[in-house]
Amino acid sequence: MNLSQIELLRILQENDFSLSKAAEKMHIVQSAVSRQLQLFEAELGSPVYERQGKRLVGLTTLGQRIIEQVATINLAKNNIQTIAADYVDCTQGVLQIATTHTQAKYFLPKPILSFRKKYPGVRIYMVEASPEQLINKLHTRNADIAICTEKVAEDIELIVKPCYEWHHAVVVPKNHPLSEGELSLERLASYPILTYSFGFTGRSNIEIALKNTGMELDVILSAADTDVIKTYVRLGMGVGIIAGMAYDPLVDQDLIARDLSLLIPCSRTKIAYLKNNYLPLYTQHFIDEMLLAAKEMSISNWL
Amino acid sequence: MNLSQIELLRILQENDFSLSKAAEKMHIVQSAVSRQLQLFEAELGSPVYERQGKRLVGLTTLGQRIIEQVATINLAKNNIQTIAADYVDCTQGVLQIATTHTQAKYFLPKPILSFRKKYPGVRIYMVEASPEQLINKLHTRNADIAICTEKVAEDIELIVKPCYEWHHAVVVPKNHPLSEGELSLERLASYPILTYSFGFTGRSNIEIALKNTGMELDVILSAADTDVIKTYVRLGMGVGIIAGMAYDPLVDQDLIARDLSLLIPCSRTKIAYLKNNYLPLYTQHFIDEMLLAAKEMSISNWL
DNA sequence: TAAGGTTACGGCGATCGTAACGATC
DNA sequence: GATCGTTACGATCGCCGTAACCTTA
Numbered sequence: 001m002n003l004s005q006i007e008l009l010r011i012l013q014e015n016d017f018s019l020s021k022a023a024e025k026m027h028i029v030q031s032a033v034s035r036q037l038q039l040f041e042a043e044l045g046s047p048v049y050e051r052q053g054k055r056l057v058g059l060t061t062l063g064q065r066i067i068e069q070v071a072t073i074n075l076a077k078n079n080i081q082t083i084a085a086d087y088v089d090c091t092q093g094v095l096q097i098a099t100t101h102t103q104a105k106y107f108l109p110k111p112i113l114s115f116r117k118k119y120p121g122v123r124i125y126m127v128e129a130s131p132e133q134l135i136n137k138l139h140t141r142n143a144d145i146a147i148c149t150e151k152v153a154e155d156i157e158l159i160v161k162p163c164y165e166w167h168h169a170v171v172v173p174k175n176h177p178l179s180e181g182e183l184s185l186e187r188l189a190s191y192p193i194l195t196y197s198f199g200f201t202g203r204s205n206i207e208i209a210l211k212n213t214g215m216e217l218d219v220i221l222s223a224a225d226t227d228v229i230k231t232y233v234r235l236g237m238g239v240g241i242i243a244g245m246a247y248d249p250l251v252d253q254d255l256i257a258r259d260l261s262l263l264i265p266c267s268r269t270k271i272a273y274l275k276n277n278y279l280p281l282y283t284q285h286f287i288d289e290m291l292l293a294a295k296e297m298s299i300s301n302w303l
Numbered sequence: 304m305n306l307s308q309i310e311l312l313r314i315l316q317e318n319d320f321s322l323s324k325a326a327e328k329m330h331i332v333q334s335a336v337s338r339q340l341q342l343f344e345a346e347l348g349s350p351v352y353e354r355q356g357k358r359l360v361g362l363t364t365l366g367q368r369i370i371e372q373v374a375t376i377n378l379a380k381n382n383i384q385t386i387a388a389d390y391v392d393c394t395q396g397v398l399q400i401a402t403t404h405t406q407a408k409y410f411l412p413k414p415i416l417s418f419r420k421k422y423p424g425v426r427i428y429m430v431e432a433s434p435e436q437l438i439n440k441l442h443t444r445n446a447d448i449a450i451c452t453e454k455v456a457e458d459i460e461l462i463v464k465p466c467y468e469w470h471h472a473v474v475v476p477k478n479h480p481l482s483e484g485e486l487s488l489e490r491l492a493s494y495p496i497l498t499y500s501f502g503f504t505g506r507s508n509i510e511i512a513l514k515n516t517g518m519e520l521d522v523i524l525s526a527a528d529t530d531v532i533k534t535y536v537r538l539g540m541g542v543g544i545i546a547g548m549a550y551d552p553l554v555d556q557d558l559i560a561r562d563l564s565l566l567i568p569c570s571r572t573k574i575a576y577l578k579n580n581y582l583p584l585y586t587q588h589f590i591d592e593m594l595l596a597a598k599e600m601s602i603s604n605w606l
Numbered sequence: 607t608a609a610g611g612t613t614a615c616g617g618c619g620a621t622c623g624t625a626a627c628g629a630t631c
Numbered sequence: 632g633a634t635c636g637t638t639a640c641g642a643t644c645g646c647c648g649t650a651a652c653c654t655t656a
Contacts, residue, residue, distance in 0.1 A: 001380065003305050020610055032647050034611060044387035053655060054611045062390045069379040069386070069581075076372040076379070077304065083372070084347035087365045278372075323635060335622055337636060342621095356630060357636045 003077060005040045008033060009048070009070045014140055017049060017056035072276075078141065079278040090281040092121040098134040098143030099126065101225045102201045103269065106246045107164075107297075108147065111289040118289075119282045130224065131199055138274050144283055145273045147290070149202050153270065161271045161287070164294030167261035168202060169247055171233055171240040178239055179256040185263055189215045192238030194229045197222040201243055202267035209264040230255065243267070245297070269294075306380060308343045311336060312351070312373045317443055320352060320359035375579075381444065382581040393584040395424040401437040401446035402429065404528045405504045406572065409549045410467075410600075411450065414592040421592075422585045433527065434502055441577050447586055448576045450593070452505050456573065464574045464590070467597030470564035471505060472550055474536055474543040481542055482559040488566055492518045495541030497532045500525040504546055505570035512567040533558065546570070548600070572597075 008022060015021040019037070023030040041047050048063040049056045059067060085093060095115075099108065104126055112124065127143060131151040137143040138158065153160055170188065172178045178191065189210075195217075196203040201224075210217060220238055223229050226246040233240040233255065241264075247257035271287055273279060279287075311325060318324040322340070326333040344350050351366040352359040362370060388396060398418075402411065407429055415427065430446060434454040440446040441461065456463055473491065475481045481494065492513075498520075499506040504527075513520060523541055526532050529549040536543040536558065544567075550560035574590055576582060582590075 001306060001383070018610080028646090029648055030611070031613080031649085035613090035646080038612090044383070045391040046387060054653080055655080056611090062387060065386050065390075066383045069382045072379040073376050076375040079372045080304070080347070080369045083368045084349060084365060087368070088348040321635080331621090332623055333636070334624085334638080338621080338638090341637090357628085358630075359636090 001040065001043060003073075005036050006070050006073050006077075008036055008040075009067065010074050012037075012049075012056070013067065017058065019056065075141075075274075075276050079276075082278050082280055086278075086280045089121075091119055093280050093282060094123045094125060095280075095283055095286060096125045096127070096143045097145055097147065098129060098137045099147040100131065100134070100149070100201055101128050101227075102196075102243050102246055103147045103149075104128055105226065106243065106248075107269065107293070108290075110296075111286065111293040114293075115282075115286045115289050118285065122282050130197075135272070138272065138277075141274075141277075144277070144279060145271060145287065147269065147271055149267050149269045150199055150204060155272075157275055158272045159275050161291075163269045163271050163290055164297060165266045165268050166202075167244045167259060167266050168206065168241050168264045169244040169257045169259055171230065171242055171247060171252070171255045171257045173234060173236060174254060174256055176239070176256065179258070183258060183260065183263065185209065185213055185215060188239070188241075188263070189217055191218075192220040193217045193241060194221040194223070194232050194238050195219060195241040196226075196229070197224050200224045201226075202264075205265045205267050206241060304343065304346060306376075308339050309373050309376050309380075311339055311343075312370065313377050315340075315352075315359070316370065320361065322359065378444075378577070378579050382579075385581050385583055389581075389583045392424075394422055396583050396585060397426045397428060398583075398586055398589060399428045399430070399446045400448055400450065401432060401440045402450040403434065403437070403452070403504055404431050404530075405499075405546050405549055406450045406452075407431055408529070409546065409551075410572065410596070411593075413599075414589065414596040417596075418585075418589045418592045421588065425585050433500075438575070441575065441580075444577075444580075447580070447582060448574060448590065450572065450574055452570050452572045453502055453507060458575075460578055461575045462578050464594075466572045466574050466593055467600060468569045468571050469505075470547045470562060470569050471509065471544050471567045472547040472560045472562055474533065474545055474550060474555070474558045474560045476537060476539060477557060477559055479542070479559065481561070486561060486563065486566065488512065488516055488518060491542065491544075491566070492520055494521075495523040496520045496544060497524040497526070497535050497541050498522060498544040499529075499532070500527050503527045504529075505567075508568045508570050509544060 004026075008026065011022045011025050012018070015025065019033050020030045023033040026033065037049070041049075044062070046062050047060050048066065050058040050060050050063075097108070108126075115122075116124070127137065129137065131148045134143065134146040134148055135151060135155055135158070138146055147163065170178060170183070178187070181187075195206060206217070221229070221232055226242050229240045229242055230252065232238070241260070244257070244259060247255070271290060307329070311329065314325045314328050315321070318328065322336050323333050326336040329336065340352070344352075347365070349365050350363050351369065353361040353363050353366075400411070411429075418425075419427070430440065432440065434451045437446065437449040437451055438454060438458055438461070441449055450466065473481060473486065481490070484490075498509060501507075509520070524532070524535055529545050532543045532545055533555065535541070544563070547560070547562060550558070574593060
């Protein structure tokens with residue numbers, strides 16, 4: 001047994017049990033991969049993969065049992081490398097952030113900018129995806145940390161830190177009836193609505209707010225992306241319900257935003273990362289940076 | 304990085320950081336070990352071991368940080384091998400039991416006998432040691448399971464299962480004054496006492512029983528071993544306080560045993576094993592066997 | 607028949623062992 | 632000077648790549 005065989009099992013998991021894909025990922029030829037797997041199975045004395053003919057189609061019972069040990073080993077191996085790299089030079093490295101569009105555009109710019117100043121040597125990869133995919137990316141180590149509002153609290157393998165709280169806002173073109181007068185769910189519901197897709201950016205809280213009333217919103221457009229929503233609001237398709245911080249007073253001068261904190265429960269954006277995954281120092285600092293930005297934001301909201 | 308390097312770190316931990324001892328354990332020459340360590344440290348980019356001259360004397364800060372990852376990897380690697388061996392043939396293997404003398408002699412014979420019948424192919428290693436050492440043996444994987452009464456509950460890395468409860472008994476030669484009349488701590492304390500060493504077989508409960516009374520026992524002989532205590536009781540040196548199940552009505556016909564359950568709190572013998580350590584099927588069955596024996600014992604005690 | 611997996615074989619590189627050397631108690 | 636660790640060098644074994652072959656969608 002050796003570490004590249006362990007690595008191979010991990011890669012096979014993430015590539016539909018395809019030896020050829022695995023070979024590609026490992027930058028060696030397929031035959032080598034094939035042989036390594038054979039050697040590994042021979043050493044254990046029992047097949048790890050279920051086969052249809054020659055093709056691998058899944059794990060055997062044995063495979064299912066050992067795969068979590070494999071994951072543990074791979075994680076620990078990466079931790080060793082990360083810890084060492086951190087120790088040698090904690091100003092160099094890669095920061096992989098997985099987040100949703102809203103966070104990337106309306107919350108992260110500030111913390112990322114200050115982080116960049118402190119750590120010019122760290123390459124930042126930002127990947128946008130749905131909250132569900134974000135969690136998956138953490139597990140496959142395609143991301144070190146995830147920032148999002150939904151889903152993340154359910155996974156026991158994750159450490160989840162609350163980051164900041166925010167409220168939804170309704171956005172309408174200037175002169176729209178909703179730009180004046182008292183707001184209520186009833187009044188909102190009388191217009192066609194544009195808001196986030198299910199599972200995105202606090203959409204669940206909108207549902208919760210409505211659940212008790214028995215009313216339904218006429219959501220004519222759902223998007224993962226605030227800018228898409230704003231665009232169609234500008235075109236007069238309806239009223240947008242977006243995250244409060246996604247309204248930019250400068251850029252969105254043609255739109256009116258009104259706070260919905262009294263109508264829709266507040267949403268909590270969280271920072272999540274794998275429990276057993278060692279985070280480099282700079283990543284820990286980036287988290288601090290985000291918490292700081294969150295704090296400043298909440299102060300400015302009070303004014 | 305490879306698995307034998309990881310293994311090397313573990314072996315160095317357990318052998319005073321001596322490269323030559325490590326080489327011996329790994330069945331390779333010292334120079335090979337030396338080079339592997341150099342390669343490993345070079346790959347990480349920073350030394351893992353503190354050196355005095357050429358000699359290794361301890362871990363660096365980096366070393367301390369990675370050593371727990373190393374332990375994780377080694378454990379997971381062993382788990383893979385154990386799981387596979389279990390899968391190939393769950394009737395063959397090794398069962399390493401660490402326990403104290405009292406358990407080995409007075410509790411384990413029955414479960415071990417029935418286990419042996421079911422699994423004639425499993426080699427049984429039984430090692431006797433102090434409770435403290437038992438725990439250490441679990442951590443260094445010199446034992447799979449430990450059975451003992453003291454200490455074991457304090458370690459969060461362990462899974463601890465209660466096995467059975469028992470009481471102390473006083474043993475005296477026939478015709479000894481204590482063989483008749485009412486028993487009390489005062490009366491006990493008026494004789495020279497022979498009992499278990501500190502940290503062994505419920506000794507702590509004897510201390511607890513006395514603590515509130517302000518009395519002190521005159522313990523003229525402490526031993527880890529019930530048979531030693533009995534031997535000196537037979538010689539008339541004093542009265543023995545031993546575990547109730549350590550009195551054998553057949554062998555100890557020349558001695559009188561009297562229950563102390565009203566005077567000394569009951570003791571709990573536990574089964575302990577490492578949380579992250581995979582136990583072969585037969586070991587799990589051995590645990591069942593012990594729990595069964597414990598149950599039967601408690602029933603026969605009721606009669 | 608193309609794509610995926612296995613088998614055979616040759617070459618290269620990693621790692622071991624021997625041996626000589628260096629340092630430390 | 633005995634023990635422990637390092638360095639140098641030759642030999643071996645493991646692993647990869649090429650290539651031919653087998654199998655299934």
